[in-house]
Amino acid sequence: MTGLLFALTALLWGGGALATAMQAGVTPAPWSVALRMVLAGFILLGYGLIRGVPLAIPRQHRAAVALQGLLFFAVAFIAFYEATARMPSGLAALVLSTSSLFAAVIARAALGVPISSGLVWGALCGIIGLAIIFLPGVTVPGASPLAGFAWALVAAVATGAGTTVGARNQRAGLPIVAVLGWGAFVGAAASALWAVVTNTSFAVDVSFSYVASFLYLAVAASCITFMLFFELVRRLGPGRAAYTLAVVPLVALLLSALFEHLALGWPVLAGAAAILGGNVLVLSRA
Incomplete structure (x- = not known):
């Protein structure tokens, strides 16, 4: 069962990289993320309501749920949108896969999850791989690969941190659907605030490609995949669960x-x- 969860998460998120690239254009990234998270939040909490899942978050855990929403559902997604607007989505997903390394380091610092020399060697391999691809410069007409790399790296760090906070929330026994639903709303609010602070004008793209990719991202690559992913976090821990992002590329x-x-x-x-x-080294020796 864990293997099936792993495969579905990787496949759905792998398709999400291209769908994210299709979002670039009329609607700015922060507003695309805000709209996506609003829809995802309603779907997740509606699903939880139908299933009879307790949706109230105890007061002592609300800050952690909000932090997870900010990192995972706002910062990481906005950064990845910005990355795919500047470089091929496959390369952006490749950089994002290093979140497994960040998740392992952050989990060690925040949760005391033990790590071994495998992390050191894994991190070294990841750095070498990124250097091979990006130091010479990736020549793509009309793209800004180095700026895209920087945005993708921000997405990787935020995803690793958000994964670790998600592990903390699950250790506290909070229902996944409730955490994800409220986290999505926090992500939507944070993304909208980001747009306002940066003076990003609101516009909606009604083209078929945008609407189709938006629905895929909001339902398949958000609601379904989030529940699958954080179930993997519960089963495997944050470092191993984030390894799904090594298969996504x-x-x-x-x-x-x-x-x-x-x-x-x-x-x-x-x-x-x-x-x-x-990432294999991080997984096998974590």
């Missing part, structure tokens, strides 16, 4: 090559092998 790179004409040359393939190998 395999799906995302293939889709990016098919639909975004990403050239899978030796720098991309060698760098991807190093990054994914690093």
Whole structure:
């Protein structure tokens, strides 16, 4: 069962990278995330209400739930949207997969989860892989790969931190659906505030590609995948659960090559092998 959860999470999130790239254009990233999280929040809490899941968050846990929403559902998603607007979605997903390393480090510091030398070697492999791909510069017409890399790295750190906070909330016995539903609303509010503070104008794209990708992201890549992912966190711990994001690039790179004409040359393939190998070390020795 854990293997099936792992595979579904990786496949749905792998498709989400390309769908996120399809969101770029009329609607700015913060507003796209805010709209997506509002819909996801209503779906998640509605599902919990139908299933009779307790939706109230005890007062002593509200700050942690809000922090999870801020990191995982606002900062990470806005940063990833910005990344895919500047570089192929497959490469952005590849950088995001390093969140397993950040999750392991943050979990060690915050939760006392033990780590071993595997993390050190895994981190080294990840750094080497990123250097192989991005130091020479990725030549993509009309893109800004280095700026995209910076945004993707922010998404990876925020995802790792959000994963760790999610593990803390599950250790406290909070229902996953309630945490995700309220976290999504916090993410929506934070994203809207981000847009207002940065003076980002509101606009809605009504094209078929935007609406279709929006629904996929809000339902499949948010509601369904979030529940699958944090169930994996409960079963495996934050470091091992975040390893699903090491498999996501395999799906995302293939889709990016098919639909975004990403050239899978030796720098991309060698760098991807190093990054994914690093995540394997983190998983196998965590």
